[in-house]
Amino acid sequence: MIKIQNLSKIYDAGGQKVIALDNINLTIKDGSIFGIIGLSGAGKSSLVRCINRLEEPTSGRIYIDDIDITSLDKKSLREARKKIGMIFQHFNLLSNATVFENVAFPLMIAGYPKKKIKERVYELLRLVDLEEKSQAYPSQLSGGQKQRVGIARALANHPRILLSDEATSALDPKTTKSILHLLKDINRKFGITIVIITHEMDVIKEICDEVAVIENGKIIEQASVVDLFTNPSADTTRTFIEDITESLPESIKISSKPDEKFVKISFRGSITSEPVISRMIKKFDVDVNIIKGSVDNVRDISIGKLLISITGNPDNILHSIEYLKETGLKVEVLTNELVDR
Numbered sequence: 001m002i003k004i005q006n007l008s009k010i011y012d013a014g015g016q017k018v019i020a021l022d023n024i025n026l027t028i029k030d031g032s033i034f035g036i037i038g039l040s041g042a043g044k045s046s047l048v049r050c051i052n053r054l055e056e057p058t059s060g061r062i063y064i065d066d067i068d069i070t071s072l073d074k075k076s077l078r079e080a081r082k083k084i085g086m087i088f089q090h091f092n093l094l095s096n097a098t099v100f101e102n103v104a105f106p107l108m109i110a111g112y113p114k115k116k117i118k119e120r121v122y123e124l125l126r127l128v129d130l131e132e133k134s135q136a137y138p139s140q141l142s143g144g145q146k147q148r149v150g151i152a153r154a155l156a157n158h159p160r161i162l163l164s165d166e167a168t169s170a171l172d173p174k175t176t177k178s179i180l181h182l183l184k185d186i187n188r189k190f191g192i193t194i195v196i197i198t199h200e201m202d203v204i205k206e207i208c209d210e211v212a213v214i215e216n217g218k219i220i221e222q223a224s225v226v227d228l229f230t231n232p233s234a235d236t237t238r239t240f241i242e243d244i245t246e247s248l249p250e251s252i253k254i255s256s257k258p259d260e261k262f263v264k265i266s267f268r269g270s271i272t273s274e275p276v277i278s279r280m281i282k283k284f285d286v287d288v289n290i291i292k293g294s295v296d297n298v299r300d301i302s303i304g305k306l307l308i309s310i311t312g313n314p315d316n317i318l319h320s321i322e323y324l325k326e327t328g329l330k331v332e333v334l335t336n337e338l339v340d341r
């Protein structure tokens with residue numbers, strides 16, 4: 001378990017103080033894939049780099065399995081870091097060393113005998129599907145292959161935690177997917193906790209279990225990925241997931257009549273196939289116009305969103321909305337404030 005308590009990081013930029021992290025509190029469960037998403041400058045890198053103290057926190061505590069990382073001396077920190085692997089956006093490989101040598105590097109530093117190093121390196125290269133490239137140099141590899149080397153190197157010392165600092169940001173969408181699948185496999189096979197920082201919701205959607213949204217150095221929202229998609233609360237989160245109420249047609253903005261209500265419905269999985277809306281129309285004698293709809297796949301669960309207008313007798317509209325809520329759907333009646341956003 002990673003426990004971050006009251007963590008702050010203040011940089012001194014030429015006499016000017018920059019508050020990069022402002023009293024962060026987070027708990028990351030063992031074996032989970034935890035995403036931290038935020039816009040550029042939100043504090044993501046600072047946060048992830050404080051976990052292994054590549055960046056020194058200004059104040060606060062970070063516990064990993066009850067060991068206070070922030071209080072360790074240099075020698076103990078070196079030991080603790082063996083259990084925290086890290087991968088980077090630009091891979092950080094040694095350019096004049098082969099793939100084999102890059103992966104062997106942390107094992108040599110740890111003082112393993114040659115035979116052991118060779119066995120472990122080939123085991124890791126098999127895991128990331130790069131055995132045949134062992135003698136290649138980084139310049140002879142594609143971006144995806146370079147990141148696979150980065151992953152193999154990060155896993156060399158059997159870490160319990162893998163930190164990923166925008167590891168797929170420099171890759172095309174297809175390669176991104178294959179790297180994310182590899183990370184998921186590693187998480188499942190070895191139970192390694194993975195902390196991913198990213199500015200892309202697609203990355204979160206693909207593999208994370210839980211997500212925290214960071215803005216101006218503060219965590220503004222934290223939830224399971226499925227909950228976040230169904231029910232985002234912060235405005236920034238809504239912009240990340242392109243909420244269905246964004247860029248609504250002009251015609252909606254002029255209407256706030258009692259005989260017409262705009263309703264956003266969110267649903268998960270099986271409810272998609274239930275004819276809830278047609279039943280509602282029959283039961284309450286209202287008309288429904290579907291304005292927008294979308295279905296997203298989040299961690300293999302389909303999450304649907306539907307924006308409808310309900311017109312008819314105002315009382316019947318209210319009963320219809322109650323009925324939708326009773327069926328277990330998440331229902332939000334759009335107010336002007338929401339519509340005008």
Ligand SMILES: Nc1ncnc2c1ncn2[C@@H]1O[C@H](COP(=O)(O)OP(=O)(O)OP(=O)(O)O)[C@@H](O)[C@H]1O
Nearest residue numbers: 011013018020038039040041042043044045046047
């Ligand atoms: N070494 C530093 N010295 C001074 N200010 C810094 C330093 N590193 C980061 N900052 C500032 O701290 C804030 C958070 O930066 P950080 O790199 O953690 O954000 P980020 O979310 O990772 O951004 P990006 O996605 O652009 O990398 C920013 O305002 C940044 O300018």
